Amino acid sequence: MSTDITDAVELTGSSVAPYSPENPAPVIEPPRARTKRTPRSTRTNFEMYGWLFMRLSGVVLVVLVIGHLLIQLVLDGGVQKVGFAFVAGRWASPFWQYWDLAMLWLAMLHGGNGLRTVINDYAEQANTRVWLKTLLFTAVAFTIVLGSLVIFTFDPNIR
């Protein structure tokens, strides 16, 4: 099996001769290099747990979200059947209430944590980062609280 991990990286725009032992490539400092001022240990492993959570929630979400899409868009007439009466029928069962609850929490936390990464990547100013992450946190918390309330206070005889 030919493996080509190396040819997956292509450097362009080189105006100088290829690098060699006599002409070494410039050294790029690793972004996480430890300096004298770096504390001996960081307090938590938050980023590692975040990384793990993305993978664990991802596996569970495959089942929850694809199942949801099959039910809503494919089975039993597709989206045409969806309406208040349909939702009332589904949330009469605790199984589907908890299905939707798990999907709500996992998808929102997974997507929220993913967006946190995206903000860290693109927002270069510390100020902008703080504001965007505050906005993100608010949106995620609001959505989770609202969605959870809607599932458990649903009233089929609202009218």
Next chain:
Amino acid sequence: MPAGTLYRGREGMWSWVAHRVTGVLIFFFLFVHVLDTALVRVSPEDYDKVVATYKTPIVSLLEYGLVAAILFHALNGLRIIAVDYWTQGPRYQKQMLWTVVGLWILLMLGAIYPVLGHAARVLFGS
């Protein structure tokens, strides 16, 4: 910036771009989706009025796009996990990407009739 470091990572980079774009799209969809579902707490009429727009041909096309985004993000997400945890993962990342793309095309073909069939009947008569 040192010369000659513009990164063009081919399949690995483009799948990462697509994973990021689809993830962000799904997040914004979900935000709106929880708001529209919350209308069941307002009144059956309001909920049904909004859901009626989901059954129109144009929105059906958007739903097909949402399915495309979810299926790619889900399949490629499983590929990312395999690259991380399967000892042979990094070696076969490219083959796994083409498997993902192949499966995605098959599933998208399968979704045409269920998701867009009604719209076609509305637009072109039964």
